[in-house]
Amino acid sequence: MVFKKSHFRFTKQERSxxxxxxxxxxxxxxxxxxxxYTSVSHENPLNLDDDLQAKIDTLKSQNQYKDSLKIFPFNPxxxxxxxxxxxxxxxxxxxxxxxxxxxxxFVNSKEEFQEVTEVSDxxxxxxxxxxxxxxxxxxxxxxxxxxxxxxxxxDNLEAKNFKDLNRVTAQELxxxxxxxxxxxxxxxxxxxxxxxxxxxxxxNDVYGLKPEVVQRVFQKFKVLNAPEIKKVSLNTSTAKELAxxxxxxxxxxxxxxxxxxxxGEIHSFDELMQxxxxxxxxxxxxxxxxxxxx
Numbered sequence: 001m002v003f004k005k006s007h008f009r010f011t012k013q014e015r016s017x018x019x020x021x022x023x024x025x026x027x028x029x030x031x032x033x034x035x036x037y038t039s040v041s042h043e044n045p046l047n048l049d050d051d052l053q054a055k056i057d058t059l060k061s062q063n064q065y066k067d068s069l070k071i072f073p074f075n076p077x078x079x080x081x082x083x084x085x086x087x088x089x090x091x092x093x094x095x096x097x098x099x100x101x102x103x104x105x106f107v108n109s110k111e112e113f114q115e116v117t118e119v120s121d122x123x124x125x126x127x128x129x130x131x132x133x134x135x136x137x138x139x140x141x142x143x144x145x146x147x148x149x150x151x152x153x154x155d156n157l158e159a160k161n162f163k164d165l166n167r168v169t170a171q172e173l174x175x176x177x178x179x180x181x182x183x184x185x186x187x188x189x190x191x192x193x194x195x196x197x198x199x200x201x202x203x204n205d206v207y208g209l210k211p212e213v214v215q216r217v218f219q220k221f222k223v224l225n226a227p228e229i230k231k232v233s234l235n236t237s238t239a240k241e242l243a244x245x246x247x248x249x250x251x252x253x254x255x256x257x258x259x260x261x262x263x264g265e266i267h268s269f270d271e272l273m274q275x276x277x278x279x280x281x282x283x284x285x286x287x288x289x290x291x292x293x294x
Contacts, residue, residue: 198223252278
C-alpha cells in the first residue's frame with residue numbers, strides 16, 4: 001500500500017525558516033503602521049474645515065498687526081477717526097471726544113479723557129502711557145472757560161497786573177534779571193517772525209532763554225492780545241508755504257509733502273512725528289498754525 005506524503009509535514013529546519021519569515025512579516029507591518037500613524041499625526045493633528053481655518057488665519061493676522069503696531073506719544077485732543085480706530089476706540093467713544101472738542105474744550109488728563117470718551121479701564125491702561133498733554137492746551141482751555149464766563153472782566157484784571165508780551169519793548173525786557181541786549185533783541189526778533197505770540201509758552205522757544213528767566217518774564221508780561229492767525233492747510237500747502245512756519249525747516253517741509261504724496265491725506269498731527277528731522281519737541285506748536293482741513 002502506497003502512502004502519499006503529507007504536505008504539512010516539515011523538517012526542523014523548514015519550521016524554523018517559516019517561523020522567522022512570519023516574524024519578519026509581523027515586524028514589517030508593525031513598523032509600517034507606526035511610521036504611517038506618526039507622520040499623519042505630525043502633518044495634520046487636527047482636521048479643520050476651510051471656514052474654521054480661514055477664521056484662525058484672520059485672527060493670527062490681526063494679532064500680528066497689533067503686535068507690529070507701534071504707538072508714538074500723542075496729544076489725545078487730536079485723535080482722528082483713523083487714529084482712534086487703530087487704538088481700539090469705538091465709534092461712539094471717538095464721537096464723544098470730537099463733540100467735546102467742537103466746543104473749544106481740551107482734555108488735560110487721562111481721567112478727564114476717560115470721563116469724556118467713556119473708554120474702558122483696560123483700554124485706558126494700554127494707551128494712557130502715550131498721552132502727551134502740553135502746557136498750551138491747559139492755557140487754551142482756560143481761555144475757553146474765560147470766554148464762557150466773561151472774558152472782558154478777566155482780561156481787564158490781567159491788564160491791570162501785566163503788560164502785553166506782544167507790545168513790550170526791548171528796553172522793558174532788559175528790566176528782567178537775566179535778559180540783556182542780545183536776549184531782548186532776540187525775543188523781539190522771534191516775536192516778529194511769529195507775527196506775535198499766540199500763547200505765553202512760546203517764549204520758551206527763544207534760543208538761549210533759560211526757564212527761570214522765562215518765569216521772571218511772566219511775572220510782568222503775558223500774552224493779553226494774541227494776533228489773528230490764518231491757519232495753513234497741512235494737506236494742501238506746498239513745501240514753500242509750510243516752510244514759512246518758524247518751527248519747520250525747508251527740508252522738513254519738503255519731507256512732509258513727500259510723505260503726503262506717498263501716504264495720502266494726513267489724518268493726525270501725530271503722523272508728523274514719523275517724518276525724519278521733524279521737531280518732535282515742538283509738535284504742540286504745529287496745530288496753532290496748521291490745519292488738517294483741505
